[in-house]
Amino acid sequence: MLKKKIGIISYKAGNIYSIQKSFEYLGCEVSILQNINKLKNIDYLVLPGVGSFGHCVKQLSKNFSLSIFKKIILKDQIPLLCICVGMQMLGHLSEESPELNGLKIFNFTIFKMKEKNQLKIPHVGWNDVTLKKNFEFFKKNYKYDFYFDHSYIVKEDKFCIGFSRHTEKFSSIIQSKNILACQFHPEKSQENGINFLKAFLNFYA
Amino acid sequence: MLKRRLIPKLLIKNLKNKKSLVFFTSENFKKFKIVGDPVSQAKIYQSQRADELIIFFCDKQTNIKNTENIELIKKFSKEIFMPLTIGGGVKKISDFEFLLETGADKVSVNSIIFERPKIINEAAKKYGSQCVVVSIDFIQEKKKIFIYDSKKKSFISIDLLSYIKKLVDLGAGELVLTDINRDGKNTGLNIEVAKFVSENLKIPVIISGGCGVAQDFINCFKQTEVQGISAGNFFSFKDQNPFQTRSQISNAGINIRI
Amino acid sequence: MKSCINCLLPETHETISFDHKGSCNVCNNFKFKNTKINWKEKKKELDQLIKKFKGKYEYDCIIPFSGGKDSTWTLYYLIKEYNLKPLIVRFDHGFFRPNLEENVKKISRNLGVDIITFTPNWKVVQKLMLQSLLEKGDFCWHCHTGIFSYPMHIAIEKKIPLLFWGEPSAEYTAYYTHDEDEQVDEKRFNRFVNLGINAEDMYLKLKGEVDIRDLKPYTFPDVISLKNIGCTSVCLGSFINWNPKNQAKIISKELGWKGDEVENVPSNYNYEKIECYMQGVRDYLKFIKRGYSRPSHLAAIDLRNKIISKEKALLIKKNFEGRRPPSLDLFLDFVGISENEFINIAISHQVSPNIHNPKNTLIGKKTKDFETWSVDGKMDKKYSKKIINSFQKS
Numbered sequence: 001m002l003k004k005k006i007g008i009i010s011y012k013a014g015n016i017y018s019i020q021k022s023f024e025y026l027g028c029e030v031s032i033l034q035n036i037n038k039l040k041n042i043d044y045l046v047l048p049g050v051g052s053f054g055h056c057v058k059q060l061s062k063n064f065s066l067s068i069f070k071k072i073i074l075k076d077q078i079p080l081l082c083i084c085v086g087m088q089m090l091g092h093l094s095e096e097s098p099e100l101n102g103l104k105i106f107n108f109t110i111f112k113m114k115e116k117n118q119l120k121i122p123h124v125g126w127n128d129v130t131l132k133k134n135f136e137f138f139k140k141n142y143k144y145d146f147y148f149d150h151s152y153i154v155k156e157d158k159f160c161i162g163f164s165r166h167t168e169k170f171s172s173i174i175q176s177k178n179i180l181a182c183q184f185h186p187e188k189s190q191e192n193g194i195n196f197l198k199a200f201l202n203f204y205a
Numbered sequence: 206m207l208k209r210r211l212i213p214k215l216l217i218k219n220l221k222n223k224k225s226l227v228f229f230t231s232e233n234f235k236k237f238k239i240v241g242d243p244v245s246q247a248k249i250y251q252s253q254r255a256d257e258l259i260i261f262f263c264d265k266q267t268n269i270k271n272t273e274n275i276e277l278i279k280k281f282s283k284e285i286f287m288p289l290t291i292g293g294g295v296k297k298i299s300d301f302e303f304l305l306e307t308g309a310d311k312v313s314v315n316s317i318i319f320e321r322p323k324i325i326n327e328a329a330k331k332y333g334s335q336c337v338v339v340s341i342d343f344i345q346e347k348k349k350i351f352i353y354d355s356k357k358k359s360f361i362s363i364d365l366l367s368y369i370k371k372l373v374d375l376g377a378g379e380l381v382l383t384d385i386n387r388d389g390k391n392t393g394l395n396i397e398v399a400k401f402v403s404e405n406l407k408i409p410v411i412i413s414g415g416c417g418v419a420q421d422f423i424n425c426f427k428q429t430e431v432q433g434i435s436a437g438n439f440f441s442f443k444d445q446n447p448f449q450t451r452s453q454i455s456n457a458g459i460n461i462r463i
Numbered sequence: 464m465k466s467c468i469n470c471l472l473p474e475t476h477e478t479i480s481f482d483h484k485g486s487c488n489v490c491n492n493f494k495f496k497n498t499k500i501n502w503k504e505k506k507k508e509l510d511q512l513i514k515k516f517k518g519k520y521e522y523d524c525i526i527p528f529s530g531g532k533d534s535t536w537t538l539y540y541l542i543k544e545y546n547l548k549p550l551i552v553r554f555d556h557g558f559f560r561p562n563l564e565e566n567v568k569k570i571s572r573n574l575g576v577d578i579i580t581f582t583p584n585w586k587v588v589q590k591l592m593l594q595s596l597l598e599k600g601d602f603c604w605h606c607h608t609g610i611f612s613y614p615m616h617i618a619i620e621k622k623i624p625l626l627f628w629g630e631p632s633a634e635y636t637a638y639y640t641h642d643e644d645e646q647v648d649e650k651r652f653n654r655f656v657n658l659g660i661n662a663e664d665m666y667l668k669l670k671g672e673v674d675i676r677d678l679k680p681y682t683f684p685d686v687i688s689l690k691n692i693g694c695t696s697v698c699l700g701s702f703i704n705w706n707p708k709n710q711a712k713i714i715s716k717e718l719g720w721k722g723d724e725v726e727n728v729p730s731n732y733n734y735e736k737i738e739c740y741m742q743g744v745r746d747y748l749k750f751i752k753r754g755y756s757r758p759s760h761l762a763a764i765d766l767r768n769k770i771i772s773k774e775k776a777l778l779i780k781k782n783f784e785g786r787r788p789p790s791l792d793l794f795l796d797f798v799g800i801s802e803n804e805f806i807n808i809a810i811s812h813q814v815s816p817n818i819h820n821p822k823n824t825l826i827g828k829k830t831k832d833f834e835t836w837s838v839d840g841k842m843d844k845k846y847s848k849k850i851i852n853s854f855q856k857s
Contacts, residue, residue: 014332015305021283050305051333085333118430119207120409122335122378125432126208126256126462145208145462147257147288149310149335166207188288188310190254220667227667236856241664249661252653391811418815444600444752444812446659448638452480452488453815456465463480 014050049085054097282308329376391417600812743788799847
């Protein structure tokens with residue numbers, strides 16, 4: 001059986017090694033893509049993102065023309081998984097770096113989590129994601145815990161299929177057409193995380 | 206709801222007479238007990254579904270980026286699908302890059318804070334606060350807190366909270382506090398300090414040093430706002446493992462991942 | 464100390480958690496097993512599994528075997544139901560009892576099977592027992608790891624991919640649940656079997672006291688070697704509804720399997736843990752650490768099956784638990800420590816909220832075969848002191 005080809009976009013914004021080994025663990029062939037020309041012959045794309053929105057957008061635009069990248073995603077419809085700041089970059093802009101624009105594939109703005117009592121920010125640790133609809137083996141209305149590490153959020157979005165609560169409710173999984181995005185780190189979320197990556201592969205098989 | 210975290214902690218040292226890096230735990234930061242082989246321990250904690258791991262390099266090294274360390278971290282992180290904080294000897298921004306690319310999710314700084322606290326700000330700007338962990342080792346004598354100033358090479362008395370707040374302002378995303386006197390002593394965690402700091406800080410606080418029984422975890426979680434408890438000796442040298450401890454903590458009504 | 468309203472197991476039982484009604488996860492898992500699992504489907508899965516392997520290798524499967532009730536039932540069932548040609552693999556932990564050996568002879572002659580028995584180096588076993596007692600408050604590391612590793616090595620050597628173990632751990636703890644696929648693999652080995660210590664860790668801890676080759680029987684083989692033979696290592700209890708009491712009755716009737724008197728356990732539970740003469744020490748250690756031991760475990764099973772009342776269960780605990788076993792004398796000689804040292808080591812591994820009170824400890828009865836238990840192989844106290852000092856000083 002042919003191995004699924006995963007392309008992880010590398011733009012010096014975070015730990016891609018963990019994502020790489022997670023997909024390799026699932027039996028995929030993983031390529032690290034360093035510029036826009038390497039996007040061919042890939043079955044699935046992964047856009048990771050760790051750090052600040054501004055830093056990630058700047059770094060991404062260094063080796064990947066954002067407009068061409070966006071065209072490839074929307075036109076070629078390659079299944080794309082966006083993780084953490086990768087998900088945030090799909091939006092318009094972020095409170096964190098208001099002078100910069102995201103990919104504007106989705107219509108949301110990224111906000112800093114509001115403060116609430118003794119709850120800590122960044123939102124770091126394991127929290128539940130409640131599914132709004134069935135997604136592969138993840139069942140509607142069930143809770144699954146995943147690992148989060150962020151201070152900024154996508155509040156509500158019509159494409160949200162999973163949400164979480166910390167100081168406020170926010171979208172933790174977004175899905176539309178060929179794009180699946182998660183605020184948590186599946187590569188750090190033990191069995192649930194591996195199952196989420198498997199679900200991504202199966203959903204767009 | 207966000208769950209409290211159980212974080213096994215392991216120290217990396219060179220085994221005497223051998224050129225191999227091995228895991229240890231400590232007692233008062235002085236006596237070291239062998240835990241075992243890094244890859245083996247990685248597999249064990251992965252199977253035991255630990256929430257997160259912290260590993261610290263303990264030997265003095267001129268440069269944290271060397272082939273031995275790269276090999277160790279890569280081999281270790283290959284076995285685990287959970288968050289990993291690495292620290293010990295981090296001195297410059299390129300150390301952050303090196304560790305984050307090799308397998309760490311968060312990088313901890315300790316002694317460099319005394320020489321160049323600005324590194325926190327630089328790292329936070331470049332990698333985000335969530336990657337930046339500040340690790341402070343302290344001694345409490347009656348009401349006074351002392352921390353080891355690596356620049357002055359002596360313990361100095363400080364106002365712990367205002368000291369930490371300055372580091373938070375610089376961009377620290379998480380704090381690990383270790384009570385040196387309780388380290389490896391099974392006397393229970395320093396709840397007084399844990400409470401005071403966690404209630405007055407906006408960022409997550411992890412306390413370490415002194416876990417002897419599951420009740421120590423329960424007491425600390427119940428009485429303070431710490432987000433995580435890190436333990437070395439407890440998981441390595443007691444008839445315990447994360448599965449068991451989690452159940453006991455959950456039975457006490459604390460929100461934890463089981 | 465809190466306990467389950469149903470089976471009375473205390474909160475110090477490994478992985479126990481209580482629901483809002485006060486019923487524990489082990490009881491809830493038991494209920495799940497009896498109500499939600501389609502055992503007919505599971506049996507079909509077992510049929511298919513066996514069909515996949517039967518007749519294709521030197522042996523149809525390996526059955527890791529002690530001669531106790533669980534492994535004997537596993538052997539009996541697979542031969543009677545499927546007429547398999549198994550290879551019996553026995554790991555001799557050093558403490559087999561005479562009745563057990565008679566059982567094994569009787570059963571193997573009755574059923575007709577090939578048996579491999581491996582007896583590890585006693586001098587290595589002694590060091591491992593003492594080291595693991597110090598590190599984890601459990602001296603049985605060599606047994607846990609040997610029983611689960613050694614048969615895997617034989618599987619690789621002889622290219623026998625299928626292994627059948629007895630009951631899944633979900634019967635008694637919550638490391639796994641009944642709706643999880645519990646394979647007897649490296650993950651399970653690391654999750655709880657090896658006490659958080661692999662052979663390569665033990666080798667480092669022993670600081671050159673043993674040759675790395677001495678630890679091979681305790682080393683779980685690497686994933687690739689197992690994958691290369693297409694290894695499938697499962698519990699029979701994942702496919703058939705496990706009922707130890709009934710199973711013991713059947714093997715007694717059909718094979719003449721005999722139970723045995725066991726230290727500090729009521730005589731009507733004579734089907735339980737007959738295979739090891741260190742069982743009493745193990746139970747005593749558990750009592751010091753956790754405030755309960757085997758009688759509670761046996762009563763819990765009966766409570767779940769609604770065979771006894773809670774009053775009876777409490778009486779069993781009161782009359783049998785916490786006694787000092789006669790076998791402790793042998794154990795102390797085997798590892799070269801004093802009783803005081805033993806108690807102190809055990810207490811250092813206490814599980815909260817249990818606090819052991821060594822005063823007024825009653826003495827347990829000797830079993831009839833006590834005098835036949837080998838006392839050979841005492842450890843030189845100079846040597847045990849060396850190990851203890853090395854561990855404490857570090």
